[in-house]
Amino acid sequence: MQLENMYQEIILDHYKNPHGRGLREPFEAEVHHVNPTCGDEVTLRLHVEYDAAGDPVVSDVSYEGMGCSISQASVSAMYDLVLGKTVPQALAAGEHFMTLMQAKGDPAVAEKLEDELEDAVAFAGVSKYPARIKCALMSWMALKDASVRALSANHPTAPTGGPA
Ligand code: ZN
Secondary structure: OHHHHHHHHHHHHHHHOOOOEEOOOOOOEEEEEEEOOOOEEEEEEEEEEEOOOOOEEEEEEEEEEEOOHHHHHHHHHHHHHHOOOEHHHHHHHHHHHHHHHOOOOOHHHHHHHHHHHHHHHHHHHHHHOHHHHHHHHHHHHHHHHHHHHHHHHHOOOOOOOOOO
């Protein structure tokens, strides 16, 4: 119970004081995602820079959004988590978050993912409410979408591979 309260505090804090909010330049991709069942929206810009090893690094994630506290707090927690990571690491964090959302509130899953997810683990309780899972996942879907676009923008010769 105490842990659940702490999780709620973390979510509320990100909602009230969102980290990294606002749309900034430069960026290689901008996406707009909506969660119509709840009325949540996010516009997300991704800026990728390449490190010495040639790996794409998340240099900035800037965003504007509106909607429920879960959807907006999720973007803020995601910002903290993925900034400075390589794009593959950021996408792996998204996979961990997806696992958390499929945990149906199982505290063992949350405990296992604590280190990987940092504040984003606070959304563990959301996985008990199927209707709210999409609220928490919206920002991560937007990031995944933006990553694909940003990488293809940086490598215009790479095949897009999208459906015709
Ligand atoms: Zn929502």
